[in-house]
Amino acid sequence: MRGETTTPYWFVAPAAIMLVVILGFPAVTAILESAGLGGKTGFPDFRAYGRLFTDPQFGATALNTVIFVGVVVTMHVVIGMAIALLLNLEMPGRWLFRVIAILPWTMPDVIGGLIFRFIFDTLSGGVNAVLLRTGLMAQPYDWLGHPHWSLFAVIMAEVWRGYPYVMLILLAGLQAVPRDQYEAAAIDGAGRIRTFVSITLPNLRTVLIIAVVLDIVWETRLFGMIYGMTGGGPGYATQNLSLFVYKNYFQFFETTYASSIAVVLAAVLLAAAMPYLRLTLRRQD
Amino acid sequence: MTRTNLGPWIVTYAALAAMAAYNLAPFLWMLTSSFKTDMEVTQIPATILPHSFTADAYVRIFAQEGFLKYFLNSAKVSGATAILSATVGIFAAYGFSRFEFRGRTVLIAAFLASQMLPGVLLVGPYFRLLSTAGLYDTHLGLILAQTSITLPFTVWMLKGYIDTIPVEIEQAAMIDGASRLQCLWYCILPNILPGLVATMVFAFLLAWGDLLWALCLITDPDKQTMTLGITNLVGQFRVLWSDVMAATVIGCTIPACFYLLLQRYLVQGSAGSAVKG
Numbered sequence: 001m002r003g004e005t006t007t008p009y010w011f012v013a014p015a016a017i018m019l020v021v022i023l024g025f026p027a028v029t030a031i032l033e034s035a036g037l038g039g040k041t042g043f044p045d046f047r048a049y050g051r052l053f054t055d056p057q058f059g060a061t062a063l064n065t066v067i068f069v070g071v072v073v074t075m076h077v078v079i080g081m082a083i084a085l086l087l088n089l090e091m092p093g094r095w096l097f098r099v100i101a102i103l104p105w106t107m108p109d110v111i112g113g114l115i116f117r118f119i120f121d122t123l124s125g126g127v128n129a130v131l132l133r134t135g136l137m138a139q140p141y142d143w144l145g146h147p148h149w150s151l152f153a154v155i156m157a158e159v160w161r162g163y164p165y166v167m168l169i170l171l172a173g174l175q176a177v178p179r180d181q182y183e184a185a186a187i188d189g190a191g192r193i194r195t196f197v198s199i200t201l202p203n204l205r206t207v208l209i210i211a212v213v214l215d216i217v218w219e220t221r222l223f224g225m226i227y228g229m230t231g232g233g234p235g236y237a238t239q240n241l242s243l244f245v246y247k248n249y250f251q252f253f254e255t256t257y258a259s260s261i262a263v264v265l266a267a268v269l270l271a272a273a274m275p276y277l278r279l280t281l282r283r284q285d
Numbered sequence: 286m287t288r289t290n291l292g293p294w295i296v297t298y299a300a301l302a303a304m305a306a307y308n309l310a311p312f313l314w315m316l317t318s319s320f321k322t323d324m325e326v327t328q329i330p331a332t333i334l335p336h337s338f339t340a341d342a343y344v345r346i347f348a349q350e351g352f353l354k355y356f357l358n359s360a361k362v363s364g365a366t367a368i369l370s371a372t373v374g375i376f377a378a379y380g381f382s383r384f385e386f387r388g389r390t391v392l393i394a395a396f397l398a399s400q401m402l403p404g405v406l407l408v409g410p411y412f413r414l415l416s417t418a419g420l421y422d423t424h425l426g427l428i429l430a431q432t433s434i435t436l437p438f439t440v441w442m443l444k445g446y447i448d449t450i451p452v453e454i455e456q457a458a459m460i461d462g463a464s465r466l467q468c469l470w471y472c473i474l475p476n477i478l479p480g481l482v483a484t485m486v487f488a489f490l491l492a493w494g495d496l497l498w499a500l501c502l503i504t505d506p507d508k509q510t511m512t513l514g515i516t517n518l519v520g521q522f523r524v525l526w527s528d529v530m531a532a533t534v535i536g537c538t539i540p541a542c543f544y545l546l547l548q549r550y551l552v553q554g555s556a557g558s559a560v561k562g
Contacts, residue, residue, distance in 0.1 A: 015373045015374055019396065023433045099545055106540045106541045108512055115530070129333060228519070266403055
């Protein structure tokens with residue numbers, strides 16, 4: 001529609017201005033703060049970034065984050081794909097399983113963290129109760145007090161809570177696969193595995209990229225789940241980068257250092273999101 | 286489905302039953318624990334199924350811990366966030382959907398990319414910003430902060446719905462002399478009403494489930510949100526898990542009900558346009 005040169009700007013302006021004020025401004029402030037310019041002018045000072053390379057806690061935290069995100073996203077895709085394939089079948093009672101399949105994802109992440117903290121609790125937790133009562137274990141074990149087991153427990157909790165969304169995206173993708181392709185494969189005598197590899201997977205490519213990218217972004221910046229479940233502990237065994245930034249900023253008042261970590265984290269997330277952004281923008285033309 | 290080949294179906298149902306058990310187990314643990322007595326919830330090892338049911342934990346969190354207030358605070362903040370982001374968002378969504386203009390792609394990219402930013406990048410500067418503006422420790426400040434998260438995806442989701450409405454309806458209306466705003470109000474809004482409601486509910490739930498912003502921007506116990514109140518229950522020296530679980534049951538119920546009602550719209554939010562292909 002032509003002849004309306006300024007109209008679109010009137011429509012977009014309120015949201016765009018708001019985006020600048022409540023999002024752009026804090027983001028720029030964070031960058032300035034990371035360069036030691038929080039609240040004062042002068043020459044930028046990037047020493048905080050140098051500290052990233054020498055701080056062993058940053059290294060350990062970054063490694064935690066990579067392990068956590070790597071395992072969680074992989075498990076989400078594997079479980080999500082399996083359940084999506086099952087729920088894509090026509091069968092009686094499917095709606096009930098669909099409802100149940102979504103439930104974990106509806107739980108606010110901090111609440112999920114608290115519930116799993118209780119499940120893995122030493123004295124009154126469910127895991128120990130089952131193991132003790134079945135005789136598989138003689139003494140209660142402090143799962144969340146052990147550096148490796150606690151990371152494992154946090155991963156288990158987030159695998160549980162987050163997979164339904166990946167499953168839903170994949171299920172929507174499965175339902176968009178043209179039926180005639182399956183029919184053609186059946187006529188050619190392709191088996192189940194062959195059909196999955198040659199028909200289903202190629203059709204799901206875009207959807208899969210989007211699901212993985214979004215999940216990587218969400219799991220990397222996850223905060224409430226870990227805060228509620230372990231608070232990053234024991235020590236910093238389960239601490240991820242979001243928690244590290246929060247603690248530095250609001251507990252240790254190391255605002256410059258915290259901002260530099262946050263800026264690096266933001267840059268990594270934007271880079272990771274590029275495939276999604278590019279795919280989505282291409283569809284806008 | 287032929288009678289002769291039941292094997293695969295048994296496997297399918299068994300797998301789905303396993304999925305259901307896996308998904309429901311933590312919910313059941315939460316529910317049953319919330320109804321246990323003080324004595325039983327501290328028993329070692331824990332009982333898998335409660336021996337006796339009591340609603341004491343629920344009475345305590347409402348009567349002593351002020352959860353009614355937290356609940357209302359959360360409802361107020363999340364509700365205002367949903368209304369604010371939908372009101373501002375609908376205009377931008379309409380603009381992006383119906384016009385070609387210079388800077389459109391850049392703006393859309395900015396809206397999309399801003400959804401990828403980590404909350405911890407913004408929350409520190411936000412804390413300073415609100416302190417300067419005198420909005421620290423106020424619900425208004427928290428609402429604005431939540432809106433910075435919900436606005437971009439609200440715009441995106443609403444644009445997706447408006448895209449599905451044929452332009453011809455508006456063209457006819459404009460020939461009859463309708464203005465753009467009238468088009469939006471009379472032609473678009475009635476047609477995307479379910480989508481608008483779904484978008485608002487998602488914004489509501491995003492704010493409802495948030496911990497980070499409330500944790501950093503609210504200190505007054507009277508202004509605490511639900512999630513913050515629950516977290517602080519555990520922060521105390523001795524954790525009475527039946528109380529915590531009763532609080533989590535209440536914190537979970539609203540999102541679970543809303544999401545189940547809105548199942549159809551679930552994927553639309555961030556991945557919809559890609560799935561639609």
